[in-house]
Amino acid sequence: MSSGEGSKHLDAVQKVYLQEAEISSVQNADLVTARREQICDAALELFLEKGFASTTIRDICARSGVNQASIYDYIANKNDILRRLLNQLWFGQDVQPLPRLLADESLSLEEVCAQYFRQTWRIKRKGTLLVYRSVPHLLDEDRKAMRARDMALIQDLAEQLRKRSGREVDDAEMDILANVLIFLAAFGPMRDWLIKGVPEETVVRTVAAGAAAMIRELIGDPARGA
Structure with missing residues (x-):
C-alpha cells in the first residue's frame, strides 16, 4: 500500500476549520x-x-x-484570535499524518515513528501547548470540532494498524494503541523541560524506539518480517 492511501476519516475532517469572524472594515x-x-x-x-x-x-x-x-x-475578540491561531497551528496540514506514514510498509516502525515525532514536535509544539492551555476556554462548537479531528486521526491510525497487522477490524487494542501514539506525539514535547540539554534527535530516536517496540509487541512488523 502506498503512503498516500487510507486516512479517509482524516481527509474529511481536515476540510473543517474553526469559524473565523468576517470583518471587512479595512479594504487593503x-x-x-x-x-x-x-x-x-x-x-x-x-x-x-x-x-x-x-x-x-x-x-x-x-x-x-x-x-x-x-x-x-x-x-472580533480574543476567541477570534484563538480560533485563528488554532486553525494555523493545530488544524494546519503541515505534518504528514501518522496513518499515511504507517501505510508505507517499506518503512520500519522505528522510521515511521521517528519521522512523525520529529515533524510533530518541531512544527506543532506551540500549537500543542496552546491547545493544552486554552481548551477550558474554548467555545463548545470549537471543542467539538477539535475532538472530531482527534477522533478521525485515531480512527485512521487504528485502521492502518489493523491493516499492517492483519487483525480484526473491531479489535479494540488497535484503538487503544492508536490513542497512545497520538498522545505521545501531542504531549511528548511538553515534558522536554525535564531533559534540557539532551539533543533533540536523541529524544526522538529513544521515544520512537519505545513506540515501535510497543506496536511490534501487538502487531509485529511486516517490513522487518516479524
Whole structure:
C-alpha cells in the first residue's frame, strides 16, 4: 500500500476549520494580513506566557504594536484570535499524518515513528501547548470540532494498524494503541523541560524506539518480517 492511501476519516475532517469572524472594515487585504499576523503572533506569546484567561486585549495591543482603537478592524475578540491561531497551528496540514506514514510498509516502525515525532514536535509544539492551555476556554462548537479531528486521526491510525497487522477490524487494542501514539506525539514535547540539554534527535530516536517496540509487541512488523 502506498503512503498516500487510507486516512479517509482524516481527509474529511481536515476540510473543517474553526469559524473565523468576517470583518471587512479595512479594504487593503495586504494590510489586514500584516496586522492579523502581528496580532496573532503577539497573542500566541502571551497566551503561552500568561494563559488565555489572563491575557487582555490591552496586553495584545501593547505586545503587537497595534493600536487598541483599531484592533477590532482586524479581529472580533480574543476567541477570534484563538480560533485563528488554532486553525494555523493545530488544524494546519503541515505534518504528514501518522496513518499515511504507517501505510508505507517499506518503512520500519522505528522510521515511521521517528519521522512523525520529529515533524510533530518541531512544527506543532506551540500549537500543542496552546491547545493544552486554552481548551477550558474554548467555545463548545470549537471543542467539538477539535475532538472530531482527534477522533478521525485515531480512527485512521487504528485502521492502518489493523491493516499492517492483519487483525480484526473491531479489535479494540488497535484503538487503544492508536490513542497512545497520538498522545505521545501531542504531549511528548511538553515534558522536554525535564531533559534540557539532551539533543533533540536523541529524544526522538529513544521515544520512537519505545513506540515501535510497543506496536511490534501487538502487531509485529511486516517490513522487518516479524
